Amino acid sequence: MESNQRAPKKLIIRPLRREPKLPQEFYQESWTHLARALDQVFSPSSRRPLSYEEHYRRVEDLCLHHLAKQLYADLQREVDGYLERVFREQLSDPVLAAMLHVAQGSAQAVEPTERPAFAPVLDVWRAFCERFRDIQAIFLYLDRTYAAESPQVPSLWEMALELFAKHMLAEQQRVLLPTLGAVLLEIELDRKGKQRGDCSDLRAILREMFAPLGFYRTHFEPLFFQQTRAFYVAKGTEFVTQGTLSDYLAYFEHSTQAEAERCRLHLEPSTEKPLFAILHDVLGRHCVSVMMDRGLESLLDAVSLTDLRRLYVLLRSIDELWRLVPRYSDYIRVRGTQIVNDRARDHEMIERLLALLDRAEQTEREAFQADVRFHNAAQTAFEAALNTRQPTPAERLARSFHDLLRVSSTSIPEPDIRRKIGKLLELFRYLSGKDSFLAFYKKYLAQRLLFDLTASTACEQYVVELLRAECGAVYVNHLVNMLKDMDLSQDLLQEYRMGPGSGSSRLPSFTCKVITQAYWNSSESFLLQVPPGLESQQRSFHRFYHARFSGRRLIWEPSLSSAELRVQFANGEKVLHVTLSQAVVLLLFNERDAWTLAELQQQTGIADSAELERILDSLSSSQCPVLIRERGAEAASSGPVTAPARYRFNADLQTSRRRLRLLDIALLERPPEQVPSGPVASPDRQHQIDAAIVRLLKKQKSLSHADLVQQLGAELCFGPSVSDVKQRVESLLQREYIGRDERDPNLYHYVS
Template identity: 35%
Template sequence: MSTGPRLFPSSSSSTSSSSSSSAAPTSASSKPGSLGSPFATSSSSTLPSSSSDPSPLAGGTGRPAAAAAAAGFTSSSAAAMQSSPHHPHHHHALQASSASASSYMMSIGGSSSARKKTEGKTLSIKGFKVAPKLPPNYEQETWQKLQAAVRAVHEARPIDSYLEVLYEAVENLCLLGGGATLYERLTAECESHLRLEAEKLSVASEDPVTFLSVVDACWQAHCEQMITIRSIFLHLDRTYVLQNPHVQSLWDVGLIYFRRQVAEVTVTQRRLITGILLLIEQERAGDSVNRSLLKSLLRMFSSLGMYTEAFEPHFLRATHELYAREGAALITTMPVPDYLAHVEARLQAESERIVHYLDIHTRRNLLATVERQLIEQHIRVLIERGFEELCNANRIADLSRFYSLLGRVNGLEPLRVAFAAYIKKRGAALVCDPEKDKNMVQDLLDMKQQLDTLLSQCFGHNDRFQNCMKESFEAFINMRQNKPAELIAKFIDAKLRAGNKEATEEELETVLDRLMILFRYIQGKDVFEAFYKNDLARRLLHNKSASVDSERAMLSKLKQECGGQFTGKLEGMFKDMDLSKAIMVSFNQSKFASQMGDIELSVSVLTQGYWPTNKPTSMNMLRIQQEFQKFYLQKHTGKQLSWDNPRGDCLVRAAFPKGTKELQVSFMQTLVLLALNAGDGVSFPTIKAETNIGKSSLLRLLQSLACGKIRVLNKNPKGRDVNETDTFDFNTDFVNKHYRLKVNQIQMKETAEENADTNEKVNQNRQYQIDAAIVRIMKARKSLAHQLLLSELFNQLKFPMKPADLKKRIESLIDREYLERDEKDQSTYIYLA
């Protein structure tokens, strides 16, 4: 007696070397414990082979193939079959009955050599013997044996018969045309068994986890039972089921009945889903749960075709409710960085659940539900409560998480808007506050560098964020006209001056590149040009440049950014300096230089159109100036020289009673000191007449010499302010440990008055450009409406302007008869040739 089901792998037919090629005829009653065969033939038949079935435990629901890996048999190999324990030398062979022999005998082609042997011969097929008479009640007795085996499988008892004998019985019933009846009886038996199982589940433990384990055990047992039953009734699956497309395979029938009798029972299904959701909720709360149990049950739902309809809606609804409550509770109580980290952890945990036990198709809906409740519903609050703070604190990791999470719910546009608002707010605070002018440019550079870091490390170089940053910088940096351009020019001047704190040329180059980015945002580039030209003139004339190469590199950057027209005059300034060196070499070799004694002279001959212009001065020239002027005009006939004394400087040797000193002073200070050589107690009017310096300038010069840190003059009466009634003489008690002293050179530091003068020149130059543009446009168009003319001007002019300013220039041109108004339409202008 067998101790349980015996399963044999499917294989092609083979003949045992220890047995003959034909099986001895047997009768139905010749073997104890055997169902026997009503027919015996002289040759064994082979079961048709096919591809293996999908694993039932993996959830396969398709029609089974011809042979399961665990349920196949060989029909022609006696060695592959188990003999009866009562007859050890007898071999059962699965044999085709004579009733079906004709179907097998029709395949007679054979090999090519066999065909050659039969060429020219007549092939005749002898008739089969008439089928013997069947034993009484054969079909009923056979079913009873099969039914007992099925029930033994369901009840987990040993089967009284060998599986190959049961398989042969099924095959014989099918060959006798009893497939339909056998199919109905078998499916009814399975349904009856599952009905009993459902009744057991209805009274199972009330504990949710225990109930889930009971259902899982029932499902696992059902799958194993159906595998064994299919192995016995495999011939039924191969013949009757395949020949009737409307008939379900035995495996599918098992799934259908399990779903109908067990899983779809309202109470069972409700308890099952409730228990699964309870375990998932416990895991979300941080408890440890049996993931293997969850995986098995959810695979069962998938195999039964119930996952999407029965489980997933409940699961997503529970997820929605959980995270809706959680999001509403945490968004107002938890700091934004902590909340974002919590959301990221939640999404990661849900992704792991998909890997461990949820169906892969749930991924999209599940993550979308979590994202909607924890992120999308709270975008505005997250941005308002935390974005600006994170940017100010430069929280790279938190901002990266912010960007990543909002990107999952199409929330980057609100974040971009917030980023733009943050830049404008922070930038306006730097630009519009005059108290911050001193550090404005450095603060802007630091701000730009930080925002670039955020853009690259947090926002993934997003083009929209990059454009947003550019537009925001342009917006706030031009809120205050002219001043940012002026301060950027002065900042560059400080970097290019000798003695700047930049350690290497490479570092200086990097700073200049960063400054050029700020320069691009400025609309009033003509203001920058005016101040940059003034500062460049000082550096060149007083030899204060840190590096000529750096100066030319900066000039190249400006040319690349704004074109040759912008830098033409600046390049001319460098040419003048080179030409002046050649002129001085020629002068020092001339007779004029020999008449100057031990005085060294260096003159820079400047082209008036290239350099910043100062107000004309009528100071008295020194003799050395007169000698150079004679030399220059003699060599360059037809040219004129106009001395720009305020820009000159001198090194004067002063013989004080307590020691000789060298004083580094301006040219105008030098004139004042020379005027005092006439004697002591020189009055203000006398000095003014001797030097021909203007009153306000002379007051400042005397104050720098008599009231500054280095007081080389005495003022009578004493005090910090200089008046026209004061008298001056040399300070005979002057003492200083240094030999060479630099006296404060007022003219080398721009005053508020000089800044205003520079801005006034810029505004005047803009008026010229506006007038020229209006005339150019009207000359081409002849007649144009007011609004169209303004639109053309805004397109052509590169500096910021107001419509009111343009209107004033139009009125000025009308007064000067360049334009006139159309008599029929006063808002239209006509060009006058």
């Protein structure tokens, strides 16, 4: 059977006999269409809708047929020609001349206009960018193939920037220099608060035009920095010659904020650091020292926190806080020293020091941002100021504690008392003579406890606990025992009153405080003839005490005693709180209305005329004249008496108060107790000097007397005098803790 299937045909591909060629008119015809499209792009008035896809295909065909190089060159020529026409027509010489005239003119003479002087250049740039976006869309294939694949060929946008920059720089920067001048003028107007037009134009020309063209770093920044330096040099000179520190700080803060805002809105981020370097150098470092000399003290006096905060930020920004720290310390030291040495206002010393301390703390916290350097400097300055006139600050501080803790402060809530105690304790920490303070504090504490003047036992305990925390248990040992004596005396008095020998109801009410002499300040005692009723009470308590305690000696102290008297005046009965000596004097006026000084001295048994005069002065003071002095002259046994000769009871005393505290007046009239006020204020200081001498000699083995005195000043927190050192050296030599050199009597050795 014959097969119907045939063998498959073989496909043969033969090369063309003739290689295909592009028509000779292909490129010229394609370029003619593209040139026509460019004309439509460059001429907005005759612009018709473009067929981007058609032109894109033409560009693609030209590139595929290896005509990209010629196409790129023709496009570059067309763009260059367009820019040449635009610069010649829109940026003509009259336009540039007007721009240059404005740029070279004074900023004050420029009238506000709607747009800045560089607006024509910015308009040309914006129009060019808008048209070139269309060109990029048409020639996109050329840009992505030929330009991208050829390292030596710039992209279309880079080519456009080079051409635009060339025309800006043409003819010795014919266009660029007026443009830069106009831009710098606009910045100067902005600095002077006279900026014209829309601020977005300034941002556009700097960031969107100068930065891409490369003019920002090469041409704009050098001129901008030069202008900035000149501007702030002039402002700095103006402030140095006639400005105030407050205005200067406000202007610096405003300038800093304005320049930061200008960098954020208009300039490149890289400009901020060198710009602020110029601002800090010219307006900061070259001016701040002179301005601080002119007004720093007034700012600190007024606690101008805003200005001080500005000053702190300024100095921190230029890394020169070292200028302010010592000046702040000197200010605290000088003001504190003035307060301490103002003898006319000693009674206000502590309040003024506390006010200065509060101002310093507020300044450090709110103006100096709690910088520890200022706190440490203030502490050193306070310590130096507070110890310039010892022991007066220690005495005034102890007196402030006394005024706060006495009965007169009972209207103050206890939390407020504790808060004020804390403030006083801050000053106590700066005292170098804490032993002097302790001596005065013991004296005032004794007054409060013995005369029932303390407002709160809890507050008294609170102060002792604070002092214990600051100085240790040994420091407050006497204070603790004084408070303990009061507690024991209260228990002892209750036991006495429950006993059979406490006296009858017809005798005056009797209260007794038994204190341990070793813990209390010794007082200058004097003889006093007490009334019979009170004398019998004393004998009764004396018998009770010796029956209760054997081997103890009981000494009565009239100078530390007080009494309450009910006195009938013309306007009613009054209760007088007086010292025992005042009470004895007043009770004599029950017998008759007037007494002479000599008679009172004989009746009371007070041998010291000066003491009796002080008692009578307190009773006849203008604050509460219970007695009236009648002028006269009388000769006493000890000589002429210049005080009033007679004292008469003032039955017509006019006062609305029912209770009168003559005791307070008596304590003020009494001369201060002889609390040691020299360099050695207590035996504790003697022990400190002894220990320091032995410690120095043990360490160095031998020391001359002059070296010993010098080193003791640095070793001790207080400055011992030469006589005190000599006295303690002699004591140590006698006790053989140290020895004197056999050849040189001024050389001491440690005795091991």
